[in-house]
Amino acid sequence: MHSIAEELRAFIEAQPIIDTHSHVAGFDFGTPLDDKQGFSLPQILMRDYLLYLTGSCGEMPVKAGGGEWTIDDAEEHFLALQPLLEEYRGLTTYAVLREGIRELHPFSEPDITTANWRQVNDSIVTAYRTHGERAWLRRAARKAGIVKQTQMTAFSYVTAFWDSLPAAEREVEKEWLMPSLILDGLIFAGWPAHRDAREQAYDIVGMRPQTYDEYLAFCEKVLDAFIAHGGVSVKLLAAYTRTLRFEDVPNEVAAKHFVNGPDTLTGEALRELQDNLCHHILAMAMDRGLPLIVHTGYSIPSSWGDPENLLNLAAKFRKLKIDLAHSGWPHHGGALLMARTYRNCYFNLCWTPILSEELGRRVLGEAIDTTPRNKILVGTDCGTTECMLGTVRLLRRVLHEVLLEKMRAGQFDLAVAKSYARAILYDNPREFYGLPVGNPVVQA
Secondary structure, three states, X not given: OHHHHHHHHHHHHHOOEEEEEEOOOOOOOOOOOOOOOOXXXXXXXXXXHHHHXXXXXXXXXXXXXXXXXXXXXXXXXHHHOHHHHHHHOOOHHHXXXXXXXXXXXXXXXXXXXXXXXXXXXXXXXXXXXXXXXXXXXXXXXXXXXXXXXXXXXXXXXXXXXXXXXXXXXXXXXXXXEEEEEEOHHHHOOOOHHHHHHHHHXXXXXXXXXXXXXXXXXXXXXXXXXXHHOOOOEEXXXXXXXXXXXXXXXXXXXXXXXXXXXXXXXXXXXXXXXXXXXXXXXXXXXXXOOOOEEEEOXXXXXXXXXXXXHHHHHHHHOOOOOEEEEHHHOOOXXXXXXXXXXXXXXXXXXXOHHHHOHHHHHHHHHHHHHHOOHHHEEOOOOOOOHHHHHHHHHHHHHHHHHHHHHHHHXXXXXXXXXXXXXXXXXXXXXXXXXXXXXXXXXXXX
């Protein structure tokens, strides 16, 4: 079994990955045109998940004298972060980020501490200033074996941002990034950034809708322009701010609410308008062949993100492919049930293993046990290049361990294990996005 284990490991390591879920290429709005301004070690550490956790375990340190932390503040910033970092060191999330940093900015010690932080920091600053944020990401993607990456974006990402890039750089970005349009602003949901994205879309499309019908026409123009500029899917983040249950509200009810001013609505009126618009926009997406990615699971309360809230949408829009992201955890059983019941629903483990390696291993095992091979997806769901690389290493290791365990139990043989690895990492997302069959090459 040892030689078989090594053969399986080598096979998994050699497989290309289509990363189905990421924020690393500039988050929603893109990177600065001049992307060689650089980052410090503390900025990389606190750019994504660990920053999110500050509210639950401590206070974010404030820079003496006020203002934002900069690269020049790296030493003061890193020292000020030590109380928070001490609370993080046992997390899978921290370990994945640390090991991604280690691979790209080598250090030999078990961890990054006040004794060795400077060499790591200097390497990070040099890498981002030498290559630029976009090229550094592509170099790491090549190292990780990522051949395509889904990037969550605002509408301005594929229009104003990409249009601002030099032609050669824009073509390289378009070749390997697969933009997914965040819909929350279009349904008057989400955070202030989503409202700002909608305001930008008004200006880009050249419409200021005054009526409900005009607004639906505006949404169609946005989707058409999004596709024309290289967009490939749409995304709902709604579970962070409301339930994923979108009722089929009559048009006349929604039109009445719209007249009263969509930006001023609250309570039941706002929910009814959101519900109606969501149904219309998903119908538009389905008609245009755009699959849907939904943030399921993680939310407060967790009932908002329960994937079974989407049952009416899954049943109504049978030709709309739906990616149930984040395993639906802690309601992953419901997500698995939907993936094995509805042909258009897919179970995506993105982010789950980085939340907890043990959870990722267990949920992946259950997915393989219960769900057809062609319905399982994975992705990194990271906000930094270093975390992305560490997450790919984790995904490959967990996939190897789970498949090997099932081989040892006699559930299937090496050929089947290899077929699962290839399907989960590459073939399933290729089919989900309708990508052509070919020999994948990581872009430089």
